[in-house]
Each structure stands twice: as C-alpha cells, then as structure tokens.
Amino acid sequence: MKEKPYHHGNLRNQLIEAGIRLINSDGISSFSLRKVAAECEVSHTAPYSHFKNIDELVAAMGEHVTGQFMDSLRISIQGQEGKFEAVSRLGQAYIDFFVEHPQYFQFLFYHSGITIDLDNYDTDSYPPFVLFRTTAFEVFRSNGLPETEFTPQLLTLWSMVHGITALLTNNGVKYSGKWRDLLELKSIF
Template sequence: MKEKPYHHGNLRNQLIEAGIKLINSDGISSFSLRKVAAECQVSHTAPYSHFKNIDELIAAMGEHVTGQFMDTLHASVQGLEGKPEAITLLGQAYIDFFIEHPQYFQFLFYHSGIVIDLDNYEADSYPPFALFRSTVYEVFRSSGLPESAFPQHLITLWSMVHGITALLTNNGVRYSGNWRDLLELKSIF
C-alpha cells in the first residue's frame, strides 16, 4: 500500500473545506473522517491530529463558516447603526457572501443543524440572524415603526434576502438581471 505524502500547509482548514464539500455532495449519513482524509490526500489518521471525531469536525465546519459570515456582515454595517442604508448593505453583504461561497449556504442551511427561531425573538439565535435582527430592529426604532410591526417586517426582509440568496446559489436557477435591483428595501417599512 502506497503511503500518503506528508501534508504541508493548513491541513485543519483544508479538512474543514473538504468536509463541507463532501457533506454537500454525499450527505451526512455517509460522511466520515476517512473520506475527508482521502479528499485531502492525507493518511486516514491525519484528521485526528485536529479533530477528536466527526462531531468535532462538523462543529468546526460550522464555526469556520459562521466566523467568516459574521465578519462580512459586521463590516457591512460598521458605523451605520440605526441608518436605513444599514439594512440594504447588510442584505447585500449577506447575498454577496454566499454568491462567493455557495457551498457554505448549502452546508449551513441544509446540513449544519443551525436553528433560527422566528417565533421566539428573545431566544438565542444563530449569530448572523441575530445580527440581522438587531440591525433591522435598530433601524425600525429610529424610523418610528410601531414595535408590534417589527417581527412581521423582519421576517419579510430576511425572507427576501435569504430567498434571493437561495435562488442565486442554486445551480439550476438562472437570472440574467442584476439581483441588487431586487433588493429595494425602502418600500417594506
């Protein structure tokens, strides 16, 4: 049996990215550290130097994507707290992030097990959604929208942004127009 070469570089991140690719293509039921190692062309024991087990790798995959996503979202609204353009820029950053990384959208919303509770706004929620909610609510407050209308308008805005993202990250959906033209948020509130 031919021995796998020693791996140079950032193996931890390569294992994470390979794991995302494999879960997206094959599903979680056939996912294994051995398959991730094969995808990275390293020995089947190499992943164990970074992850105790498959659950730890899946958790790291979620953290890896969420961290990048949060950085992008935070940067988009920096210094715009309470201003209406924060909603548009946040929505654009949300969509742009997943257009650049469509594999992350599929992994996060179909395989990672994240929970976004639209009925319980006091509950801890997935951090990017919590940031979206707090940004939108701050704009709603500064615009004078009645607080009782916040949840419905939040769901409308998030559905629009998330829906556009779902369409644009789906290989089977074609759109020749500019998606930014669809993200006209001024008429929502």
Template sequence: MKETNYHHGDLRNTLIENGIELINAEGIGGFSLRKVAARCGVSHAAPYSHFKDVQELLAAMADHVTSRFTESLQRSIDGDYVPQKAMNRLGTAYIAFFQQHPAYFPFLFFHSGIRIQVDGEVEGEPPYPPFAVFRETGMRLFRSQGLPEQMDDKMLLAFWSLVHGVASLLSSSGIRYSGDWQEVWQTILQSGGNVHENDRT
C-alpha cells in the same frame, strides 16, 4: 483520490472546506473522517491530529461558516450609516457572502443543525450570531421609522425572505443565471424592497 494542495499548517481548514463539499454532495449518511481525508489527499489518520471524531469536525465546520458569515455581515454595517442604508448594505453583504462561498448555503441551512428563532429567543440558547446582527439592524431601522413593536417580527421576516431568496437561488446548483445577482438585489430595493417605502439612504 482527489489531490488537494494546501499550505503546511493549514490542514485543519482544508479538512473543513472539503468536509462542507462532501456533506453537500453525499449528505450526513455519506460523511466520515476517512472520506474527508481522501478528498484532501491525505492519510486516513491525518484528520485525527485536528479532530477527535466526526462530530468534532462537523461542529468545526458549522463554527467556521458561522464566524465568517457573522464577520461579513458585521463589517458591512460598521460605520455611520442611517438605519435604512445599513439594512440595505446588510442585504448586499448577505448575498455577496454566498456568491463567494456558494457551498456554504446548503451546508448551513440543511446540514449544520443551526436553529434560528425569529420571534424571540430559545431559553438557555444564545441567538444565532449572524441572525443576531440581522435582527439588531432591523430593530434599529424599525424604531427609527416609528413602527410599532408588534410588527417587528413580520417586517424582519419580510426583508429576510427577500435577501435569503436571492441567496438561495444563486447557491442552487441547478439554477443558471448569466446576469449579476447583485443587480437583481438592487432591482428589488428600487422596486419597493426597502423595509420602508421611503428611501432614507
């Protein structure tokens, strides 16, 4: 049994973090409250003081990562930044978040069940909060540059592909790189990865 130290009263977050690691390692078919409890070094009954069933734990895991991701992105653009600089800072924060929490990337994009509608919104379904921050920042940049609205989705996807690609690489367990991933991102920006060719920082 894996021994996990946690502060009294923090079992809920410990279950969430270990749940993320477990589902990444074994997939949904190998996921259960009993296995998560074993990873935490607590009794099989302990998780039920926080979650009524495995679905509630899964939902809490998704909410946990989503709220932290949204907060990180929003914090990166808080302040009086010109649109291009805000977009670049958002990309830096996106990568930094998954550098700090590499297990979150495979969980979020392969196991959490999130849906992101790039071109518009799904009726009756609120936009995914981190992407809403990303999209709003992109729209502000595109309008400041006078780009036609019909280009919005393609431009947003182009920028997202760059930053998400770096995050995907650094989060992949089979990929080793001894350099600084943020320097990779800065190289992309310097070589034309800005949404507009003119650097308005």
C-alpha cells in the same frame, strides 16, 4: 498501498473545506473522517490530530463558515448603525457572501444543524440572524415603526434576502439581470 504524502500547510482548514464539499455532495449519512482524509490526500489518521470525531469536525465546519459570515456582515454595517442604509448593506453583504461561497449556503442551511428561532428573541439563535434582527429592529425603531410591526417586517426582509440568496446559489436557477435591482428594501417602509 501507496504512502500518503506528508501534508504541509493548514491541514485543519483544508479538512474543514473538504468536509463541506463532501457533505454537500454525498450527505451527512455517508460522511466520515476517512473520506475527508482521502479527499485531502492524507493518511486516515491525520484528521484525528485536529478533531477527535466527526461531530467535532462538523461543529468546526459550522464555526468556520459562521465566523467568516459574521465578519462580512459586521464590516458591511460599520458606521451605519441605526440608519436604513445598514439594513440594505447587511442584505447585500448576506447575498454577496453566499454568492461568493455557494457551498457554504448549502452546508449551513441544509447540513449544519443551525437553529434560527423566529419566535423567541431571548434565546440563543444563529448569530448572523441575531445581527440581522438587531440591525433591522434598530432601524424600525428609529423610523417610528410600531413595535407590533417589527416581527412581520423582519420576516419580510429576511425572507427576501434569504430567498434571493437561495435562488442565486442554486445551479439550476439562471437570472441574467442584476440581483441588486431586486433588493429594494426601502419599499417595505
């Protein structure tokens, strides 16, 4: 049997990225640390220096993607808090992030087990959605929208942004236009 090479660099992140690729291509049911190790061309024991089991790796994968996603969203709205422009920028950043990393969209929304609670605002929900909701509600409030309209408007905004993202990250959907032209958030108010 061929000896696996010594691995230099950031093996933890390489295991995470390989795990995302594998789950997206093969599904969670056949996912294993051995397969991730093989994908990274390291010994089958190498992942155990970073993750004690597959659940810990999947959790780290979710944290890895969520951290990058949150950074992108936060940067997009800096200095725009409470302004309509914040919602527009947030929507654009949401789409841009996943267009740049389509594998993350598939992983997060189909394999990671995240929870987005659209009904209960007092519970812990997925942090990027909480940021989206909080930002939108600030804009609704500053524009004098009645509170009874907050949730329906939020769902309309998020559905549009998430839907455009789902379309653009799907290899089977082709669009020659500019997606930004579709993102006319101002028409909702």
